[in-house]
Amino acid sequence: MEEKDREERVCMLALNKIFGFKPAVALTLVENLGSAAAVFAMSEEQKQQIMGPWSACRDQLNKASVDWADGELSRIEALGHRFIHVGDDCYPALLRECEDAPLGLYFRGCSPPEEVFGNMDPIAIVGTRDLSPYGREWCSRIVRSMASGATSPELSLGNSGRGPTIVSGLALGTDICAHLEALDSGLTTVAVMATGIETVYPWRHNAIAERIASTPGCALITDYPTGTTPVALNFLRRNRIIAGMSRATILVESKAHGGGIMTANLSYSYNRDTYALLGRADDLCSQGCNNLIRAKVAEPVTDCESLLASLNLRCGKIEEPTPELLAAKMKRAGASDDRVGKAAQVLLAIKNCRGISFDELVRATGLPFREVAAIATRLECDGMIDIDMLQRCSINIK
Numbered sequence: 113m114e115e116k117d118r119e120e121r122v123c124m125l126a127l128n129k130i131f132g133f134k135p136a137v138a139l140t141l142v143e144n145l146g147s148a149a150a151v152f153a154m155s156e157e158q159k160q161q162i163m164g165p166w167s168a169c170r171d172q173l174n175k176a177s178v179d180w181a182d183g184e185l186s187r188i189e190a191l192g193h194r195f196i197h198v199g200d201d202c203y204p205a206l207l208r209e210c211e212d213a214p215l216g217l218y219f220r221g222c223s224p225p226e227e228v229f230g231n232m233d234p235i236a237i238v239g240t241r242d243l244s245p246y247g248r249e250w251c252s253r254i255v256r257s258m259a260s261g262a263t264s265p266e267l268s269l270g271n272s273g274r275g276p277t278i279v280s281g282l283a284l285g286t287d288i289c290a291h292l293e294a295l296d297s298g299l300t301t302v303a304v305m306a307t308g309i310e311t312v313y314p315w316r317h318n319a320i321a322e323r324i325a326s327t328p329g330c331a332l333i334t335d336y337p338t339g340t341t342p343v344a345l346n347f348l349r350r351n352r353i354i355a356g357m358s359r360a361t362i363l364v365e366s367k368a369h370g371g372g373i374m375t376a377n378l379s380y381s382y383n384r385d386t387y388a389l390l391g392r393a394d395d396l397c398s399q400g401c402n403n404l405i406r407a408k409v410a411e412p413v414t415d416c417e418s419l420l421a422s423l424n425l426r427c428g429k430i431e432e433p434t435p436e437l438l439a440a441k442m443k444r445a446g447a448s449d450d451r452v453g454k455a456a457q458v459l460l461a462i463k464n465c466r467g468i469s470f471d472e473l474v475r476a477t478g479l480p481f482r483e484v485a486a487i488a489t490r491l492e493c494d495g496m497i498d499i500d501m502l503q504r505c506s507i508n509i510k
Contacts, residue, residue: 118185123148124197126181128215129337130172133349135214137166139198142215148197152178184337193309194219202226206234207357210382214335214353218309221324221331228331232277232300235423236354236379238372239286239364244397245467245506247365248498250389250413251289252509253430254362257416259297260428275299276425277329279358281306281350282317286364286372291320300329304353306346308338351375360385360423363410366400373400380409385423389413430509433496435460441494454479458487462497467504 127148131138141151141162152173154162163170185195196203197216202225207213219225237255239247258276278294280287282303294301303324307313309332312321324330335353336346351374355361361379363386366372379386388410391398404410413419420427435456442452454477461476462468468476473484488505491497498508 119149120147120199121195121197122178122181122185123152124199124216125185125195126177127151128197128335129181130169130177131215132335134166134169136211137169138215139213148215187338188218188309191310192220194225196225200225202229204229204234204357206359206384207353210352210356212352213356217333217335217353218338219331219333220309222326223328223331225331228277228300228302228329232302232329233275234279234302234358235276236279236358236361236375237286237290237364238280238351238354238361238375240366240370240372240397240400241283241285241287242367242397243285243289243365245498245500245504246391247286247389247397248289249466249506249509251286251364252293253416254364254413254419255290255293255299256297256430256509257420257427258425259294259299260430261420261426276423277302279304279354281347281354281371282312282321282332283347283371284314288317288320290364291324295323295327295330300327302330302357303332304350304357305332305334306336306350307334307342308336308340309334310338311341313342347371348374352378355379355384356382358384360387362413362419363388363401363404365389365391365397367396368399368403370400373404376404376410386410387413387419387422432509433459433507434463438491438496454483455487455491458484459491459496462488462491462505463507466506469505470503473505 127138142148145151159170159173188195195216195218198208198213221228237251255278278290278299278301280290280303282305291301291303301324303321312318321332325332351371355375355378361376361384363372363376376386376388386409388401388404390405390412391401405412417427438459439452439456442455457477458473461473470481470485474481477484488499492499495508498506
């Protein structure tokens with residue numbers, strides 16, 4: 113990296129920290145003065161004149177901030193990470209269009225940002241941390257439909273038919289479900305973090321974050337400096353990056369208030385396509401989605417085919433386990449007709465009642481609890497159903 117380029121990157125990194133919550137102010141300064149380095153070269157008189165309303169930020173426009181940024185850049189480069197700023201060609205194009213776009217992004221991935229951001233079709237999938245079986249099934253169904261269908265080359269954003277990139281926030285519930293489904297089905301994914309690039313939150317997602325960072329075409333990004341710990345305000349600021357860098361946002365499930373609602377509203381404010389999964393009228397878990405649909409902020413998601421058609425993506429066929437497929441598989445394995453019939457009975461009950469518990473399965477099938485539990489566990493091992501911590505069973509969409 114040439115010395116002049118490094119100086120500009122260091123100054124951008126410093127401005128990114130100083131004006132993290134006021135990026136539009138810093139962007140205006142850089143545009144008016146010609147460069148980030150020129151901002152730090154201002155005389156005290158110029159600072160007083162230009163930065164009058166921003167005295168707290170003005171006092172940080174000094175050599176100490178530049179020295180910190182120089183050390184910060186060296187630290188992340190030593191870890192194999194990068195800092196890209198809004199003037200770089202590899203900066204996400206759609207995010208650059210937003211008035212409150214961050215001055216820079218910390219980037220971690222095995223592929224260079226030029227490859228990740230220069231050749232992607234970003235779709236955000238967000239929602240509640242308390243994801244219900246209904247929300248989990250539809251999150252899986254949507255992502256797998258995107259992966260199964262070939263992207264229409266004439267309608268895509270130039271991603272060479274590799275399918276959309278799933279953008280989300282690495283949080284519990286909807287976010288991590290979307291990331292995992294993308295990885296498992298061969299799509300690329302970008303996780304936007306509300307912490308420093310070296311800190312994964314929640315910690316239980318550390319292995320998944322490592323998997324994202326080590327998968328070609330995928331990345332972890334944040335606009336927070338190293339050492340930033342998770343606090344509530346950080347997540348709100350993080351959401352505008354998710355919405356801003358994506359051409360569309362899909363809200364899978366949300367109560368009346370939450371981060372997913374904010375991300376969807378930001379998507380709408382950026383004039384991006386915004387969708388929400390339609391839920392039952394009396395279901396509190398879907399109240400936020402239903403409210404956005406009623407307010408005409410979001411288009412309703414009622415099936416994958418129409419959603420993907422609206423997104424200019426082809427919808428591929430996804431395999432759903434059926435009693436008939438299960439019976440054929442078990443017979444090939446030499447299972448008795450009685451065992452096949454009982455397993456098919458349990459699978460049909462789960463298919464007809466998403467989120468059914470073991471106790472409810474006993475009542476629905478008339479089988480003993482021990483037998484129901486054994487059959488359900490086997491179905492989960494075979495990848496046909498999912499069982500959550502409350503022993504609620506749902507069909508696993510392939």
